[in-house]
Amino acid sequence: MTLKRAFILLVLGLFVYLGLYTWNERTGCLDTLAENTGLEVIGIILSPVDWLATGVSDTWNRYVDLVNVREERDVLAERLENATAVINTLQEDKRELKRLRELMSFSPPPNWTPIGARVIGVRVGPQAALNSIILDKGFSNGALPGTPAVTKQGVVGQVLRSSPHFSTVLLVNDPSCRIAVVSQDTRFPGIISGQGAGKPLTVYYVPPNAQVKIGEYLVTSGLDGLFPKGVPVAWVESAQPSDTSPFQAVTAWPLAPLNELEEVLLLQPAAGRKENPFNRFSDELAFPPPETPEIFKQPVLPLNAVPSPDRSISSKPPMDIQPSLPRTVN
Amino acid sequence: MQLTQNIAWWVAFFLLGILAQSVLSGIDFLLIGVIIALQERRPVQLTWVILVAILLQEGVGTLPFGSALLFYTFAVIVFYGGRALFEAENFIFIFLVSSLMGLLHFVFTFAIADLHNLQINLTRLGVESVIQALMIPPLWGLAHFLRGKEKQDENRA
Numbered sequence: 001m002t003l004k005r006a007f008i009l010l011v012l013g014l015f016v017y018l019g020l021y022t023w024n025e026r027t028g029c030l031d032t033l034a035e036n037t038g039l040e041v042i043g044i045i046l047s048p049v050d051w052l053a054t055g056v057s058d059t060w061n062r063y064v065d066l067v068n069v070r071e072e073r074d075v076l077a078e079r080l081e082n083a084t085a086v087i088n089t090l091q092e093d094k095r096e097l098k099r100l101r102e103l104m105s106f107s108p109p110p111n112w113t114p115i116g117a118r119v120i121g122v123r124v125g126p127q128a129a130l131n132s133i134i135l136d137k138g139f140s141n142g143a144l145p146g147t148p149a150v151t152k153q154g155v156v157g158q159v160l161r162s163s164p165h166f167s168t169v170l171l172v173n174d175p176s177c178r179i180a181v182v183s184q185d186t187r188f189p190g191i192i193s194g195q196g197a198g199k200p201l202t203v204y205y206v207p208p209n210a211q212v213k214i215g216e217y218l219v220t221s222g223l224d225g226l227f228p229k230g231v232p233v234a235w236v237e238s239a240q241p242s243d244t245s246p247f248q249a250v251t252a253w254p255l256a257p258l259n260e261l262e263e264v265l266l267l268q269p270a271a272g273r274k275e276n277p278f279n280r281f282s283d284e285l286a287f288p289p290p291e292t293p294e295i296f297k298q299p300v301l302p303l304n305a306v307p308s309p310d311r312s313i314s315s316k317p318p319m320d321i322q323p324s325l326p327r328t329v330n
Numbered sequence: 331m332q333l334t335q336n337i338a339w340w341v342a343f344f345l346l347g348i349l350a351q352s353v354l355s356g357i358d359f360l361l362i363g364v365i366i367a368l369q370e371r372r373p374v375q376l377t378w379v380i381l382v383a384i385l386l387q388e389g390v391g392t393l394p395f396g397s398a399l400l401f402y403t404f405a406v407i408v409f410y411g412g413r414a415l416f417e418a419e420n421f422i423f424i425f426l427v428s429s430l431m432g433l434l435h436f437v438f439t440f441a442i443a444d445l446h447n448l449q450i451n452l453t454r455l456g457v458e459s460v461i462q463a464l465m466i467p468p469l470w471g472l473a474h475f476l477r478g479k480e481k482q483d484e485n486r487a
Contacts, residue, residue: 013403021396030388030395038389045348123355124348126462127391127398129439129450134390160392168392175449196451 035163039134042124043166047136050120054262112228114265115142117149120166131174131197132160133261135167143167146226148267154232154255155179155220156264169264172233172254173197180224181233184217186210192218192233192252197259201234203250210248212239218252228267336375339477344382356458360387361431362470364402366477368409369418380406397442404434419474425467432463 024030121134137143139162147159149169157177160170170177173194181192181203188210190203206212216236222229234252242249340363347359360383367379380402387398408430409418416423436459443450 010407017396017400017403020399024395034385034388034395036389038385038387040389042348042386042390045345046352049349049352121352121390124352125387125390126351126356126358126401126435126439126458127387127393128355129443129455130392130448132392163389168390170392196454 031161035161037163039161039163039166039168040138043120043134043136043138043163046120046124046134050118050136054118111270112267113270114150114267116263117141117143117167117266118263119261128168130160130176131171131194131258132157133169133171133264135159135169135264135266136165137266138162138165138167140164142268143266148227148231149264150231150267151256151261151264153257154234155227156256156258156261158226159266171258172256173199173201173258178224179227179233180221181218182221183210183212183236184219184232185213186216188212189221189223190218190250200237200251200253203234203236203252204247206239206248206250208241208246208248212236212248212250214238217255231267340379343473344386348386354461356454357462357465358387358401358431358435359465359469361402361405361462362466362473364405365409365424365427365466365470366473368406369474393439393442393448394446397438400438400442401431401434404438405431408434421467421471424470428466428470429463431466432459435459435462 020030115137117135117137119133120136123132124134133156135143135149143159143162145159145162147167149156149158155172157169157171157174159167161168171194172179172192173196175194175196178191178193180189182189188206190206192201192203194201203218214236217232218234218236220227220229220231220233232255234254237251237253239248239250343363344360347363350359351357363379364376364383367376370376384398384402387401388395391398405427408427412423412427416426436455439450439455440452
């Protein structure tokens with residue numbers, strides 16, 4: 001092959017590539033094709049491997065590795081006692097809230113249905129440059145792009161891409177993931193974003209006069225139109241005035257154990273979404289307004305802290321305070 | 331090599347490649363198959379191996395479509411360019427190809443992410459690119475040996 005011919009081929013190839021790239025940017029056809037074939041095939045391959053690994057791990061944990069079980073049982077029994085006491089206290093608050101809502105003619109928020117999904121892979125392949133996990137639920141199971149993914153502890157991320165039976169979730173600790181949050185106690189708003197695995201999250205646009213408490217929980221505000229309101233996301237680690245910005249520099253750690261995820265819940269409005277899964281843009285626009293899901297309407301249970309700890313002076317997170325959730329519904 | 335044996339070899343290769351990718355995040359194990367297909371100079375086989383690799387990598391990835399297509403296209407260009415200077419099955423040639431592909435993995439991933447205003451961890455990407463460059467030669471040697479062994483068994487039969 002002469003040099004001239006090689007050059008012509010290279011230029012032609014470049015034009016073909018740019019043509020394909022631009023066409024895909026406009027239509028998303030190649031993305032859809034890759035999702036429906038590549039992601040589906042890899043999901044089919046990884047599912048039995050994950051099932052086998054989980055089976056072996058469960059067998060070991062349940063029947064072989066029984067060390068510390070007695071000690072753990074004692075701790076759990078103590079926590080259960082504390083939790084029962086707190087539930088009794090909060091039941092009264094719940095009834096009061098219901099009465100007040102009825103009094104103010106608030107229509108109760110529609111339920112969000114949790115769909116259980118198993119994690120079958122973490123950042124598979126060289127193109128998985130963003131922090132992500134692969135789930136065994138796809139758009140035929142309701143895992144459309146934009147669907148919130150949570151655990152009992154808090155937000156995990158949101159569905160980025162989906163094939164018929166598998167989907168990829170962008171984790172909350174990725175810099176490309178942004179979620180509108182509000183602090184649980186002092187109610188300051190912000191946008192939370194990741195800085196990468198093993199690093200704290202950053203909360204942007206926190207007003208300089210906001211009284212940020214260390215250890216305070218950040219929950220979704222629902223203003224981003226994707227997440228329901230009130231889902232725990234992170235706890236505040238530090239807050240200080242920024243030298244370069246009019247806003248405060250706030251860092252927080254995610255509540256969900258992002259490195260140890262095995263199952264997650266995908267939150268769907270109870271009415272269901274009937275959009276065309278091939279059209280992600282109309283899909284996002286058609287997402288109904290955020291509401292508090294039923295599973296997060298339960299009272300927050302401080303499991304070993306009665307009364308609740310003073311989080312304004314604590315430098316460590318009250319990790320035992322978690323929202324209660326029913327068991328995963330599939 | 332018979333058609334059924336060939337298909338079985340490639341199915342086994344892709345299965346193992348995907349499993350290896352699920353264990354070691356960010357590394358492209360399917361590139362070894364593309365290099366082997368390039369060395370065997372069978373256009374039909376090369377076409378579908380590259381096509382399957384592109385669909386798998388793009389489908390499971392989190393970047394917009396384009397970087398895997400670019401990566402494997404340049405793998406072909408680098409291979410044919412280098413073959414003019416070296417013997418295609420020479421270990422030094424494979425080492426040079428893998429080094430260049432490690433570099434291109436960094437460049438293309440960064441370029442596509444930057445084009446779409448996505449922030450990625452450059453340190454991690456750099457480490458993965460180095461691992462990619464270092465892992466290809468020994469794994470190619472293993473795959474090449476197994477592929478050659480299967481051919482020899484077939485000839486003996």
